[in-house]
Amino acid sequence: MVIKKYTAGVLQYIPFFYVIWSDDLLSYSEVSVVKKAIEQDKSLDKKEYEYLLTCLDKNTPPSYEVLKNWKNVISHSQVQLIESDTYPLATFSQKMLCHHFGDCPFNAHLKDIEINLGIQPNHYKHLFDIGIVENVVSNFYNPKEIDTILKGDQATVIDGFRDFLKDPIFEWNLKRDKEAFRLHVLKQVQLLAKKGYGAMSYTEPYGGSNNMIGYAAIFENMMYVDGSMTIKFGVQFGLFGGSIQKLGTKKHHDAYLSETGKSNILGCFAMTETGHGSNVRGIKTTATYDKETDSIIIHTPGKNDNKEYIGNALHSTMASVFAQLIVDGKNHGVHAILVTIRDSNHNLTPGVTIEDNGYKLGLNGVDNGKIWFHQVKVPRENLLNKYGNITADGTYHSDIKNPNKRFFTMLGTLVGGRICVARAGLGGAKKSLAIAVKHALQRRQFNDSIKIQEDLLMDYPSHQLRLTPAIASCYVYDVALTHIMKVYSDPKIEDKRKIETQVAGLKSIITWFANDTIQECREACGGKGYLLENQIADLKGDVDIFTTFEGDNHVLLQLAAKGVLSDFTSEFNSAGFVAVLKLLGERIGDKINTINPTYTNNVDTAHLYSAKFHTHAFDYRTRRLTYTVAMRIKDYIKKGVPSYQAFLKVQTHLLALGKAYSVAFAYATFVDFTETIVDQKNKTLFQKLGTLYALHELRKDASWYLEQGYISGTKSKALRQRVERLSTELRPHIGVLVDGFGIPKHCMQAPIAK
């Protein structure tokens, strides 16, 4: 028989060699892993050693006949492959020796190869004609440990909150009628307030624990229950309460903050107008100080100047109204004023008109409405006067003299909300991935004609490629958002302009990612994903608008790009063209970066999997885009094109820069984070997830890297192959990876995900 040709020393390596050569992914570092193992394997005699080395020569790969013979040898062994073995292939080899030679010590060198090449049963089990004991999900990693790593120092808060979500009020139900839905959501929000979650981010005197990081974490977890509840909660406590907390002073805090946190006062955040959404500075509502009565008169001047899409508008008794503040005939720009819009009987106060916005694509449990003000008079004290005040003698005063800067300082208080929206989007992506993965680990469709059982969806390479990079991205974005919230809420950092830029970018890429992922999950679950009961549909409708509200993504990405261009020194949100340009002149020189030619063709695994390479590539792209967009703008300006128009002409370029910067930033944050993971096993897993994220992102922009000559065609192909390979490699752990999100069982009630 064929087997006679091989000695025991050679035979044990044959399953490995067959696996290695059946795919064409062998790189030099992989060859060296195997070589090293063989060199250190003292049980081999010289002849065996030399033969094995000849089988590793990339220039003279084994012939098809040799490969087929190897396969026969493996098939004839009558040994079963046990996927749940700790080292399945090394164990398989060992048993093969047992079968043929009787004697069979476990060879640690084989184990080393198995570990270092990341060989997984699902890479090779299809290749062998042998009995296989399948193992749908590996238990090599522990989802609780993963979840603990993500929760970080908020573990107690998050665990308590998840446990609280067992309350029957949070059970999933079909909700078609907006009135009933809104009332239910209101009750949920009131219960959350009662339990202290509403006030969480306020300081202790107002019922809170000053914990913005925990607040953001529970905000994400709310998405496991319902999007409408999450958003109404955010409007009530984050936007309305937040405006009192951050734009008001002690008198406002004392009067309203505790009651808002308890939801005894319901309030809305009346900023957006029908005519002015993204361009907040252009809102038309006026707040005119009337000296005679020492009051402020709120007024909607024109047809499209009503407040629009205001969440909580149907339930609120108060509103933070953003308006142009006019004192003594002079417009001091946008300020926020507290207005009582309903009396204790829930009747509208004189001069206030509110209309329901009606049904939406999603979030129908949020009561959005339009608000008109007709000469509504409120006391001067109602001006949220932290950044701009009207003194008792009726004069306007602000410590921030530049009105532009004042405006952006006020808007800066919205940044926390943007982080929360991104977190909520991420929560939606995680839940839909968990549902899609659990479905794919049960659902079978099609098979090889010789098999009785059909294949699991999760075993299709295309299915792995659809879901696995998205899971990796969730881990990266989770870490990035936790990090940015920590920095944002750090009182030691006074100048938040850089953080604001980073948040603008992260919010954009993460909410788009969330939408794409939910859509992919819907399709990956087929018709089942289309049924409301399976809960992906609601997520899709709810998360959709996250790309628009709290700052339209296209607008935010341009802000991010302008931040990068001005090195984060210009005011956030500012058109700020001239300032940016002045800085460009000074800085462009620094931004040029030459391509490192040794990188261009390096397709070695160790290099492709190294954070150093990914970071270099991301930074290169950001810098290069910064440089080229700056050069283009300068060129236009030199030719006499006005700066506003010059920026318009490079708009798509700015969007690319904003994205590139944000991806680079998220990844850098994640790499730093992985360094802090103490446990080596989990650290390696997180690094692998980071690598998959990085390679997947690099692939998206591969055409650009190729155009720049940063990577060669061969390297570009290698990136694609590595993304596929990593997705397959993580297949045995995919169930654990979605369990690692920590979504409570009581929130995973979709029939297909049980």
Next chain:
Amino acid sequence: MVIKKYTAGVLQYIPFFYVIWSDDLLSYSEVSVVKKAIEQDKSLDKKEYEYLLTCLDKNTPPSYEVLKNWKNVISHSQVQLIESDTYPLATFSQKMLCHHFGDCPFNAHLKDIEINLGIQPNHYKHLFDIGIVENVVSNFYNPKEIDTILKGDQATVIDGFRDFLKDPIFEWNLKRDKEAFRLHVLKQVQLLAKKGYGAMSYTEPYGGSNNMIGYAAIFENMMYVDGSMTIKFGVQFGLFGGSIQKLGTKKHHDAYLSETGKSNILGCFAMTETGHGSNVRGIKTTATYDKETDSIIIHTPGKNDNKEYIGNALHSTMASVFAQLIVDGKNHGVHAILVTIRDSNHNLTPGVTIEDNGYKLGLNGVDNGKIWFHQVKVPRENLLNKYGNITADGTYHSDIKNPNKRFFTMLGTLVGGRICVARAGLGGAKKSLAIAVKHALQRRQFNDSIKIQEDLLMDYPSHQLRLTPAIASCYVYDVALTHIMKVYSDPKIEDKRKIETQVAGLKSIITWFANDTIQECREACGGKGYLLENQIADLKGDVDIFTTFEGDNHVLLQLAAKGVLSDFTSEFNSAGFVAVLKLLGERIGDKINTINPTYTNNVDTAHLYSAKFHTHAFDYRTRRLTYTVAMRIKDYIKKGVPSYQAFLKVQTHLLALGKAYSVAFAYATFVDFTETIVDQKNKTLFQKLGTLYALHELRKDASWYLEQGYISGTKSKALRQRVERLSTELRPHIGVLVDGFGIPKHCMQAPIAK
């Protein structure tokens, strides 16, 4: 003053030169256009001629000082730019001469430059500091002419149908309750039937006009009303009626077809099972012939073997049930049998159980349900016996001996439905684009600080890039679908296997395109797009499932790829690995294609805009992917990997091939079509739309073309720039382009689109 330096002959060219040099898009063919005009301009003296030529040298572009001086000259002219002039820039030049020199004949050479370079006011109006008379939409093209071109020989049918849609029953209304919604949709379908639209594709004896092409066209137009109506219509007349028409014989036609066309019989198409969606061949429902009673017994054997997601299930009295036909203990494979599921009182017949599928992400006006059969007995005559019959003596007979071939012949009858689904998706994309464009032509946001009026959304380059290539794609896909339906319904073509492959591919790329487009339109309309009243939200929910039903896109693309691999000779839908591989051996040699090196670096406009280049590139990609995937499969097989596993391993490669082939096919069809347009003006417009589609598609795969060395980095960048430029160039016509879709005014009732 600066002006003194220029003679009249030179001065008239200065606006053109400034526009040309302010962007860096000047290619050799563009230089030659300008050169040619100057050479033919006999009014120039030798000195003027030579000066102008020096201004065109790409190697020594004019200095910034010269450019700024030109700009000053233009600004000082005190001439207004009238966008609605037929040749705005040439006319502007003429007026400038008038102003400075008094004398000013219209110079036809300037006009030629303007036309041949495709210069549009929105390219340059921002560059000049002059008065501008804006023109939101040009009337250069006529939407009715465009619509007529698309309607082709179905104009009468389509116009009649669109007019009929004025009936108040088709008005948009909010529908939250599925019961009310379903009843309303049922009434709509019954009215459509009454007017003869249901039977349209049947032959004359059964109330139709045998017009499948017209049927598909009105199917698309139904989407302008409502997705649920469209799909229920398709289930009743296309799937249920179609199964009788195509799988049944005269006795079935006579008994049921006319009544089905009139909707006097309501029927459903019971194929999919809970356990078997994509893998139809694996369905478990049995149809066992009982010789004693000469009847067929329909039975659901197991837990997940019920019929699932069956449209019309709650309203139907009959069902075409697909089941494994067992005669005399032998399974003859999947056949369709007519089963009466409800009696005249609408009570379920004995043994039949039906359950509502409940609420879905969209299409809630379609009554989807699950159906179980418990030993349901129907007469032998109910077997739809065109391809397989049970004779009076109780033996099975079929003219198609190969059960595999028989199965795929039956499934082939579904292909018409796939074309219709793609058409409906396209209708959804068109309507959402029309809404988004109309909104963007009214909505203003942000401005240059020196301007009072804010800019129209449609004037932002990023907005143009988001919407314009999608509009161009609609035109290409419209033509491709009309073409494929013509070929499909041509009785002269007997072997439909190639068409089936093409339809599988087109259905996939078009339904994905539709989803992406609707999403982009939702976001492009901001919060307004999220309101149900603006009708994008419904389209989003309805069209979503089009990627899954009538064949999951991932499955269909693999079928398309296998079709290409086997050169369309294997059975449609077949796993058919062995057949494919046998053919590969014979054909691979032909498929190799070398890269034409002259193409790699050619960034000349004439080349980039030529259909010859696009076609070559698309064909190259299809052939190359065919070759490489075939080589990979062969390689795996040679190494002993079983063929099923080899195909699995190249799954993502197959998906890429399926897409590439479909894009190439759609574009080739469109190019052929443009050749038939008689009117030169519209022909040029269609060609430009085709070019935008082609360049946009090439850009999506730019990384692949770069990896292959098919295009250089410079050419890749040029493709991107050209996509942006064409999108801007079509800006003045964008309103006309969406009006060209012919969506009736009475179906465009979204408040933001009025």
